[in-house]
Amino acid sequence: xxxxxxxxxxxxxxxxxxxxxxxxxxxxxxxxxxxxxxxxxxxxxxxxxxxxxxxxxxxxxxxxxxxxxxxxxxxxxxxxxxxxxxxxxxxxxxxxxxxxxxxxxxxxxxxxxxxxxxxxxxxxxxxxxxxxxxxxxxxxxxxxxxxxxxxxxxxxxxxxxxxxxxxxxxxxxxxxxxxxxxxxxxx
Numbered sequence: 001x002x003x004x005x006x007x008x009x010x011x012x013x014x015x016x017x018x019x020x021x022x023x024x025x026x027x028x029x030x031x032x033x034x035x036x037x038x039x040x041x042x043x044x045x046x047x048x049x050x051x052x053x054x055x056x057x058x059x060x061x062x063x064x065x066x067x068x069x070x071x072x073x074x075x076x077x078x079x080x081x082x083x084x085x086x087x088x089x090x091x092x093x094x095x096x097x098x099x100x101x102x103x104x105x106x107x108x109x110x111x112x113x114x115x116x117x118x119x120x121x122x123x124x125x126x127x128x129x130x131x132x133x134x135x136x137x138x139x140x141x142x143x144x145x146x147x148x149x150x151x152x153x154x155x156x157x158x159x160x161x162x163x164x165x166x167x168x169x170x171x172x173x174x175x176x177x178x179x180x181x182x183x184x185x186x187x
Contacts, residue, residue, distance in 0.1 A: 007132075010125030011151055013041050017060075017122060018068045019148045019162070028064075031057060038114070047099050049108065049117030059115045063090075063122075070126050071138040071149045079135045083127045090119030143170050 020027035028034045031054035073079035097106040108120035141148045141162040148162035161167040
């Protein structure tokens with residue numbers, strides 16, 4: 001089955017949404033924050049889902065937590081169980097859509113809420129990753145001060161950090177530690 005519509009950008013949206021919950025605060029604490037996040041994905045939801053409402057924030061925060069649970073699952077079966085629960089909770093129903101002129105699959109309810117669209121679309125994106133490559137493609141940043149998640153698109157599944165910023169910061173810290181250790185031995 002061909003789920004290309006539910007890879008790349010929907011997976012990116014899932015990662016982006018999950019990573020809005022930071023140790024130093026919630027990046028979608030207000031309706032304007034949610035609108036700003038979703039603006040970059042307007043081409044995916046416009047004409048398919050209703051615009052987001054402030055009243056949906058709590059439900060979207062709960063969805064975000066559920067998506068994180070999928071992405072940190074220890075194995076495919078656990079992740080699949082979580083994804084299936086999300087798809088069920090948000091009313092996923094397969095249908096062929098023609099909204100952009102080409103037939104493709106959609107799973108969200110027609111003219112549903114932003115929460116139902118977001119839950120279904122992001123869960124289908126993660127489901128496609130699980131089916132195609134397994135949970136080994138999901139990761140949580142190894143940086144000591146970062147909880148962000150990512151999808152590892154490297155050939156050898158070797159990614160350890162969510163970004164080059166975290167990777168560089170960790171490499172510099174390790175280098176300094178080795179340097180300090182060598183310096184201490186030399187005394």
